[in-house]
Amino acid sequence: MSNIAIILAGGDENLKERDVPRQFTNIYDKPVLVYTLESFQRHPQIEAIVVVCVSGWQSITWAYAKQFNISKLKWVVSGGKTSQESIYNGIKYLERIAKMDDLIIIHDGIRPLIDETALTDVIVVAKEKGNAVSALPYNEQLFIANEQDSQITKQYVFRDKVKRVLTPQAYQYSELLDAYRAAFESGKFFDRDSYTDTMMTDLGKRLYFAVGSEKNIKLDSQEDFEMFKIFLCQEKTTWLK
Numbered sequence: 001m002s003n004i005a006i007i008l009a010g011g012d013e014n015l016k017e018r019d020v021p022r023q024f025t026n027i028y029d030k031p032v033l034v035y036t037l038e039s040f041q042r043h044p045q046i047e048a049i050v051v052v053c054v055s056g057w058q059s060i061t062w063a064y065a066k067q068f069n070i071s072k073l074k075w076v077v078s079g080g081k082t083s084q085e086s087i088y089n090g091i092k093y094l095e096r097i098a099k100m101d102d103l104i105i106i107h108d109g110i111r112p113l114i115d116e117t118a119l120t121d122v123i124v125v126a127k128e129k130g131n132a133v134s135a136l137p138y139n140e141q142l143f144i145a146n147e148q149d150s151q152i153t154k155q156y157v158f159r160d161k162v163k164r165v166l167t168p169q170a171y172q173y174s175e176l177l178d179a180y181r182a183a184f185e186s187g188k189f190f191d192r193d194s195y196t197d198t199m200m201t202d203l204g205k206r207l208y209f210a211v212g213s214e215k216n217i218k219l220d221s222q223e224d225f226e227m228f229k230i231f232l233c234q235e236k237t238t239w240l241k
Contacts, residue, residue, distance in 0.1 A: 009109035010079020010086030035112035100174035126170035136212035
């Protein structure tokens with residue numbers, strides 16, 4: 001059994017508003033995607049990496065991998081119009097490469113602060129249970145809105161019954177391939193709101209929670225980028241001590 005990472009760098013919905021996709025934005029002279037790849041490069045249980053890349057940036061991805069010594073990067077695949085299509089492109093590409101019992105770890109390229117503990121736990125839980133999704137408790141109060149008027153509350157949800165699910169997520173390759181084939185044939189799960197975890201749940205699969213990290217933020221906004229810089233500065237300060 002091998003552990004293969006699929007890193008999603010397949011698109012940027014707001015690309016028309018910027019010249020460079022978020023995953024290739026330089027922070028302190030290093031692209032966001034490289035920070036993400038370095039975490040997987042360092043992890044001793046990751047054997048290989050495939051990047052699902054936004055069209056036109058494949059050669060740049062290879063160049064960065066060479067520059068920053070990402071030797072575990074083995075394949076770069078073109079992304080799709082949605083996250084689901086991009087993940088499926090990566091899964092299909094591995095069809096002649098991966099074994100059915102290999103573990104596939106899916107992670108967003110714009111979550112560059114994945115730490116070793118969280119990544120390890122996802123792998124450990126998935127090997128024991130068959131799959132694993134990184135998760136965190138939800139500390140804010142949640143309300144369900146009224147169907148007729150979304151500005152009115154209907155009921156609240158007990159926080160101890162709610163988890164925030166993020167990446168990394170890990171699945172056995174055979175289960176992942178079968179699920180995406182079924183989803184692709186039905187056409188039900190390839191809208192922008194769907195992800196592997198929601199698709200698996202809709203297909204009747206039971207998912208298992210693994211340890212998450214509050215630092216594992218997704219860089220969706222300028223505020224997220226500023227937070228990322230703060231975390232990087234904190235790590236540099238700690239290292240200097």
